[in-house]
Amino acid sequence: MDNTTGFSVEPPEAADAPSSESRRGFLKFAALTGAVVSMTANRALADGDIAFHAQDLSDEQLVDLFRTILKIRWHERTQADEMLSNPDYRGYNHFYAGQEAVASGVCATLRNSGPFDQIDVVYSSHRPSGHAIAKGVDIPRMCAENDFRATGLNGGYAAEMHLSDPDVGFIGADGMIGPSMPIATGSAFAFRARGSDQVSVVFGGDGTYATPHFHSALNNAKILDLPFIYVLENNLYHQYAHYTYSSPHKDIASAAAAYGIPSRVVDGQDVIQVYNAAKEAVDRARSGGGPSFIEAKTYRYYNHWGAPGAKAGELGAFGYDPLAITSFRPDREVRAWMQRDPVDIARRTLIEWGALDAAGAEAVEADVKAEIAAAFAWAAEQPLCTPEDGLEHVFTQGTVPARQFG
Amino acid sequence: MDNTTGFSVEPPEAADAPSSESRRGFLKFAALTGAVVSMTANRALADGDIAFHAQDLSDEQLVDLFRTILKIRWHERTQADEMLSNPDYRGYNHFYAGQEAVASGVCATLRNSGPFDQIDVVYSSHRPSGHAIAKGVDIPRMCAENDFRATGLNGGYAAEMHLSDPDVGFIGADGMIGPSMPIATGSAFAFRARGSDQVSVVFGGDGTYATPHFHSALNNAKILDLPFIYVLENNLYHQYAHYTYSSPHKDIASAAAAYGIPSRVVDGQDVIQVYNAAKEAVDRARSGGGPSFIEAKTYRYYNHWGAPGAKAGELGAFGYDPLAITSFRPDREVRAWMQRDPVDIARRTLIEWGALDAAGAEAVEADVKAEIAAAFAWAAEQPLCTPEDGLEHVFTQGTVPARQFG
Amino acid sequence: MTQKSWMYSVLEAVQWEMQNDPKMIWIFELTPPVASTPGRPVINLETEFGRKRVVNTGIDENWMASCCLGASLAGSPSATYIPYQGALMPFQVIQNVAGKLRHMTGGRASMPVTWIIEMTGQTPGFAGQHSCYEEDSYYAHIPGVRTVVPSTPFDAKGMMHASLRSPDPVVFLYPAGLRTLVEDVPDEPYEVSLEKAAVRMEGSDLTIVSSGAGMPEVVKAAETLRDEGMGVEVVDLRVLKEMDTDTLVNSVAKTKRLLTVDQSYFTLCPGAEVIARVATNVDGAKYKRVAFPDAPPPASPEMFLWMRPDADKIAGAARGLV
Amino acid sequence: MTQKSWMYSVLEAVQWEMQNDPKMIWIFELTPPVASTPGRPVINLETEFGRKRVVNTGIDENWMASCCLGASLAGSPSATYIPYQGALMPFQVIQNVAGKLRHMTGGRASMPVTWIIEMTGQTPGFAGQHSCYEEDSYYAHIPGVRTVVPSTPFDAKGMMHASLRSPDPVVFLYPAGLRTLVEDVPDEPYEVSLEKAAVRMEGSDLTIVSSGAGMPEVVKAAETLRDEGMGVEVVDLRVLKEMDTDTLVNSVAKTKRLLTVDQSYFTLCPGAEVIARVATNVDGAKYKRVAFPDAPPPASPEMFLWMRPDADKIAGAARGLV
Numbered sequence A, B: 001m002d003n004t005t006g007f008s009v010e011p012p013e014a015a016d017a018p019s020s021e022s023r024r025g026f027l028k029f030a031a032l033t034g035a036v037v038s039m040t041a042n043r044a045l046a047d048g049d050i051a052f053h054a055q056d057l058s059d060e061q062l063v064d065l066f067r068t069i070l071k072i073r074w075h076e077r078t079q080a081d082e083m084l085s086n087p088d089y090r091g092y093n094h095f096y097a098g099q100e101a102v103a104s105g106v107c108a109t110l111r112n113s114g115p116f117d118q119i120d121v122v123y124s125s126h127r128p129s130g131h132a133i134a135k136g137v138d139i140p141r142m143c144a145e146n147d148f149r150a151t152g153l154n155g156g157y158a159a160e161m162h163l164s165d166p167d168v169g170f171i172g173a174d175g176m177i178g179p180s181m182p183i184a185t186g187s188a189f190a191f192r193a194r195g196s197d198q199v200s201v202v203f204g205g206d207g208t209y210a211t212p213h214f215h216s217a218l219n220n221a222k223i224l225d226l227p228f229i230y231v232l233e234n235n236l237y238h239q240y241a242h243y244t245y246s247s248p249h250k251d252i253a254s255a256a257a258a259y260g261i262p263s264r265v266v267d268g269q270d271v272i273q274v275y276n277a278a279k280e281a282v283d284r285a286r287s288g289g290g291p292s293f294i295e296a297k298t299y300r301y302y303n304h305w306g307a308p309g310a311k312a313g314e315l316g317a318f319g320y321d322p323l324a325i326t327s328f329r330p331d332r333e334v335r336a337w338m339q340r341d342p343v344d345i346a347r348r349t350l351i352e353w354g355a356l357d358a359a360g361a362e363a364v365e366a367d368v369k370a371e372i373a374a375a376f377a378w379a380a381e382q383p384l385c386t387p388e389d390g391l392e393h394v395f396t397q398g399t400v401p402a403r404q405f406g
Numbered sequence C, D: 001m002t003q004k005s006w007m008y009s010v011l012e013a014v015q016w017e018m019q020n021d022p023k024m025i026w027i028f029e030l031t032p033p034v035a036s037t038p039g040r041p042v043i044n045l046e047t048e049f050g051r052k053r054v055v056n057t058g059i060d061e062n063w064m065a066s067c068c069l070g071a072s073l074a075g076s077p078s079a080t081y082i083p084y085q086g087a088l089m090p091f092q093v094i095q096n097v098a099g100k101l102r103h104m105t106g107g108r109a110s111m112p113v114t115w116i117i118e119m120t121g122q123t124p125g126f127a128g129q130h131s132c133y134e135e136d137s138y139y140a141h142i143p144g145v146r147t148v149v150p151s152t153p154f155d156a157k158g159m160m161h162a163s164l165r166s167p168d169p170v171v172f173l174y175p176a177g178l179r180t181l182v183e184d185v186p187d188e189p190y191e192v193s194l195e196k197a198a199v200r201m202e203g204s205d206l207t208i209v210s211s212g213a214g215m216p217e218v219v220k221a222a223e224t225l226r227d228e229g230m231g232v233e234v235v236d237l238r239v240l241k242e243m244d245t246d247t248l249v250n251s252v253a254k255t256k257r258l259l260t261v262d263q264s265y266f267t268l269c270p271g272a273e274v275i276a277r278v279a280t281n282v283d284g285a286k287y288k289r290v291a292f293p294d295a296p297p298p299a300s301p302e303m304f305l306w307m308r309p310d311a312d313k314i315a316g317a318a319r320g321l322v
């Protein structure tokens, strides 16, 4: 359709394409019991035309993928428990449970430590804690930040929706839908301008498709050949509307492909698929091949967000959402997706690949639980903020005057 | 690529597709002498798959198409002469010469008179005078407006870039690049909501492609099936940059097609081609078939804009533009396009179709010249504005206070 | 008369206008046009008027606002609810197109459009983008758009009727901090002027001027001060554009003391305009200005609550002035 | 020292910074980064630094501004020139992201970004969108962004050096009405503070405060008044955020008369803030405010020139005050 485009563009059927055989063994097809359609089965899929990068990972690296998924999951479950049971807990969260494989698979392909002028940068969304953990943010300090503590990652100024840690290239969360995408292309622009092989990645939901920023980011990334990767987590809903309310595309990736940007649809529940697509995109970006787009089909288990004082099944908690009037998530849909849990899929794959055995997996999980419990315990003991500090950090130096007293 | 799309999308080669034979006679192929590539020859083309609506027009209607083109052309030439020679003349203009067939062909398919709740609306750009004339705006009052006269179309408040006449459905010019497109979808939204068969048309340049508004307008028009027609006049340049600086698409129409919007590329120098594509789009919109996109490949002869006191060949006049540093229009390119003049093409087609003979064409031209000369003469005698009136029309009623005296 | 919230009152006005003008449309994004109150029917514009007239869209507030503008230009009264996260997304089109269009066309453009723009603010825990209160100043600098900020359910309903009937574009600011406020509001349609401030309390020692979400704490402070024996006059601006200078000047000409209170950032908050208008018209008065500091609100409740103007701080400032 | 225009001076500073920091980038749209002046080499950033660092883009000012923000967050100082037609397109990202990001991240975000934003104004014939002067107020209400509006080539160069070296985001307003101004400007790099107003003329009868495109006519009026024997003190704000209150208060504490002059619309023009700051700090002073009315500028030169503040109107207002 567009003869300026030399790229082979991912057709929407790609996620259903036959897998290549993996060196780690041919996996049995686990039939789906749920109502999930047009998703791949529960197996470590290599698309016919994505090189199967994950097969070359060491056992340690594969276990790390699994560990990251678990950290995100246990951080969420622990925080949800705090909200439901601890009257002193104040943090809120936009839960990521169900989507963990996306952040974990993508960030495992990035440079997450080293000097600031060499690490890759990640721009996150209003749903950042999974991305933050995967990018390597210090979890205890993140827990403290989410509970508004003075020693939190951002001194209690940020809370969940503005988490930021440039030291690990986590430029940060952004509560607005849209603006982060053009901003992320700006970091990519800087990398290209100064001849660096760094890569800029933005995570966004299906809700970002309709924003005007979608066009700006993709169009400029393509024209200027920027080392930019747009990871669109299509969890089917933007707040209270199904994505078909805002997009004429079945696969949003096809909108990106129209710009001539190599675009893939992957099963976001399968960390190996995500890893493979991300690795391909990162390799392309580093070598000057320009932008890529990855649409991960995924699902969140909980409501749009949760807050302290929540009661299960009520607004802001973990059941149906009474504000969801126009369109809401059917019970069967939630259950069907839960049957394809990213933790289970990763565990099973690793066991089948022999990277881990069942006991080993349990040990990792026990480790992670302990680490997360310790993080929350540390956070709960951190000092609260000093009121007057609110006048700091407006500019690099100095404080602004108090004005609230007249 | 997108299986939600049931439409057949115009391939970029369409403009080169073989023409269907016209009832009005098989036209000889007039070989091109210039360097214009990938454009159709000088003939009344019917695309293989656009119904050849124009062949069903009466001779009077065909002559009206020609007359509109001439009005625009003579308005411009007269205004340019005023700028170059009349020290009292104050109006400026973004010239449309070279592009006349686009406005003329499109507006001939619209309802341009009648009650406000039945006429079609047109949103124009910073280059509005051609669209205004084609939509039926009163030319003498437009001339007066362009010269800041109190009895001008908009009382001297508007001048060229904000010309507006709702009585003929010319909602108006807009000097900003981008905003008019979503606004135009809003009128279409209103038509659909109230069950009217009116149509909303926006004219924009190739420069509008890169704006974030492009995505907003097309995406929402498609999702909501709006009676909206986007006419993109691709004159190859947005101010001082070739359109390839801002678009990865050879045909911008392919960007629109990606939304599932029926999209066509037409030869913008040939009013018959433009008419056919517009008629198809209007028929579709009126019958509830949703939006359409038309990319007209065209060219402007003069500089981006012209102003009084101009000298030929200098900035703001009618030669090269010294501000055009990054990319400018090569002399050969300008000459090649001038060989495919929309006035000539229309005249020749009508003569070959027998709608007019050479003498008749001259008579029409003489009429038009006289009409335009009278319009400028009338305008030049209109009163100047009253300073204090600047405080009116901020709101529907009353005036705002003067503040400039303290 | 029924007890109604700000939002119920607004939707009641919208519902009446939509019932009486089949051309009218409503666009929304994440906040469905639904409200309920004891003793009155639930209002749900989407189910009542159907999806051709009431549409749930994607996350593109600039399109929402532009769509309504275009609908109004085509003769359809239109309204939209822009959630606070997108409060400035449509700024350019309102400022640069809607605000100028009537004037630029010499009076030809008619724009019966109302943008309900939510302002957050006053929510501890949500940093910056999710608890700022600042839109009042940005929108109030625009000529050609009526910018109002009703602080009571009664005003909200009456000003909504007036807005929807006006051929002028209206920015109708909704301070989300007022969402729990409830008062008796007539069930019938009525209009409240888009040009007048309201004197909420009369007194001769001191004038306090505020608006929107600032009002509840101002009224609380004023009651305390009155109990202490101070003659406090409280003015609720209600209308930011065109600001009602006469009411302000008349009050301060009497009290000779002016305290302005804003939840907006200090620099160029509405109170700055109030003081400037009064100072050029009244000689020898004394002035104080309470506002949020020129800093984004931090997430930490300790910092945020200290920075936010409240009744205690307002009363303190007033005592310092009189 | 060479005679230089505002824009030559700015590009000279940018050129020096780009030569000395290979990371720095520049984005433009229709205005190429080219300037010349007699006796000095032509500056052309695009040809000097190449298209990887200096890029000509499509019409998407929000992307231009966002791209520079993202580049700065990745450690590359960055600047862009936003033409006046797109002056408010990037408003939301500057207001809601850049302005809040340092604070929201507890000081972690560093943003060495400068947005040069052209303001039109003062051009008779171009209505509304093409001759408004209004951006000063919108941008100055934002916390966390330094908003400056240099009115002389000398200040423009020194403040550009300071802006590009600052880790704070800077909105650098360029009043296009100053484009013909020329003065002696050093060829070497130097900084002018981003925090200080400038006293342009000293006197003890009256303080006139203005900024940007207002300055030339204010200076003209002040010279006339001085010749008439009035002791006029002229303050050029230069910095709108953080506004230099001390200079203002000290001046009016002496003169007891304050006249503010703005080309911006009256309501919430910078002068409103100036008056409010002074009135809360100085007792018994007298005030006047000259500004463009709360109306978009009409195309007709007769209407427009009558509405625009100029030296005659300013002098008239001053005589009425003293």
Ligand SMILES: Cc1ncc(C[n+]2csc(CCOP(=O)(O)OP(=O)(O)O)c2C)c(N)n1
Pocket: A126, A127, A175, A176, A177, A178, A204, A205, A206, A207, A208, A235, A237, A238, A239, A304, C030, C059, C083, C085, C086, C089
């Ligand atoms: C500009 C803007 N408009 C509205 C919102 C309110 N909002 C917060 S999250 C959200 C939905 C986002 O959906 P999606 O991008 O799919 O991400 P998900 O929540 O599904 O992870 C909306 C509309 C916002 N944050 N920013």
Ligand SMILES: Cc1ncc(C[n+]2csc(CCOP(=O)(O)OP(=O)(O)O)c2C)c(N)n1
Pocket: B126, B127, B175, B176, B177, B178, B204, B205, B206, B207, B208, B235, B237, B238, B239, B304, D030, D059, D083, D085, D086, D089
């Ligand atoms: C938002 C915005 N940015 C910049 C401009 C300045 N400008 C005026 S016309 C123009 C070029 C428009 O190009 P195109 O859309 O191709 O129309 P053409 O002039 O070729 O008819 C530009 C950049 C503008 N009017 N609006």
Ligand SMILES: [Mg+2]
Pocket: A205, A206, A207, A233, A234, A235, A236, A237, A238, A239
């Ligand atoms: Mg989603």
Ligand SMILES: [Mg+2]
Pocket: B205, B206, B207, B233, B234, B235, B236, B237, B238, B239
């Ligand atoms: Mg063009």
